[in-house]
Amino acid sequence: MWFNSPTEQLSIQVLSQVTTSDDNPFNYLLEPWATTVPFDYPSSLLRQLQPYLQPYSFIPDSKALELAQEILSATQGNTVDYIFALNQLIYQDCEYITRETGKPYPAGITWERKQGSCRDFTVLFMEVCRAVGIAARFVSGYQEGDRNQQSRDLHAWVEIYLPGAGWRGYDPTLGLVVSDRHIPLAASAIPSYTAPIEGLVTPVKSGEIVTSNMNSHISIN
Structure with a gap:
């Protein structure tokens, strides 16, 4: 979107x-x-998943x-056990904190501090996951939470590619599949490519502080 003035x-x-409609994540x-794990990918699939x-x-x-x-050692390399153990470990051992702005912290910092936001x-x-050759991607969106709450913040979770199953989501913040x-x-x-809105702004008046606000309302039936 561009403005002339x-x-x-x-x-x-x-x-x-x-x-x-996907109420069974284990189908x-x-x-x-x-x-x-690690997987011995066919070369054609490996090229597609490289990013x-x-x-x-x-x-x-x-x-x-x-x-x-x-x-990997604790689960003896079993794929499903590995993913489940990782999801529960982050959920149980790390403290959730609200961080409305800023890029995600590097993995090592989050694990050392044992706290962080959903991202x-x-x-x-x-x-x-990527350390053992499991393809993973960052997802942003919303989660149901408490049906009675008035507002919801943007949420983040991960999807991993499981050969035979496709992309499957895991939410370490809530410990959920x-x-x-x-x-x-x-x-x-x-x-950074999952932001719902992105762009650059310049203050209309010199020295003016630019602020932004995002409000969400979800009605669940």
């Missing part, structure tokens, strides 16, 4: 009606070669690698 306010309203069978296998910071995170090895936990989950209680808006190998 300065404007002091921009308001974007989006109205959507969504029907969800799949893995490919026989994907029951243990989702690269480290978030393009440099392998040592703490994420260490955590991956610990879980921090998602990046941590992604890195630990994603089903029909999550509404995805965008998914990407790179977290």
Whole structure:
């Protein structure tokens, strides 16, 4: 969106009606070669998944690698057990904090501090999956939560590619396997590409502080 003259306010309203139906997140069978990690991908599939296998910071995170090895040893490389153990470990061992702005923290920082926002936990989950060759991507959207709450913030979780099952969601913030209680808006190998709105603004008056606000209302039937 472009403006020919300065404007002091921009308001974007989006109205959507969504029907969800995937109430069983376990309705799949893995490919026989994907029951243990790391996977020995067919070359054609590996090329397609390559963006989702690269480290978030393009440099392998040592703490994420260490955590991956610990879980790998504890689960004996069983794919489903590995993913479930990782999801529960982040949920149980890390404290959730509200962080309305800023990029996700690197995985090692989140795990060392044992606290973070939903986007921090998602990046941590992604890195630990990618460390053992499981393709993972960042998802932003909304989660049902308490049906009676008046407002909801944008939420983040991870989707991993399980051969035979396709992309499957896990929510380490809530310790859940994603089903029909999550509404995805965008998914990407790179977290910054999942923002619902992006762009640059310049103050109309020099020295003026630019502020932004995002309000969401979800009605669940």
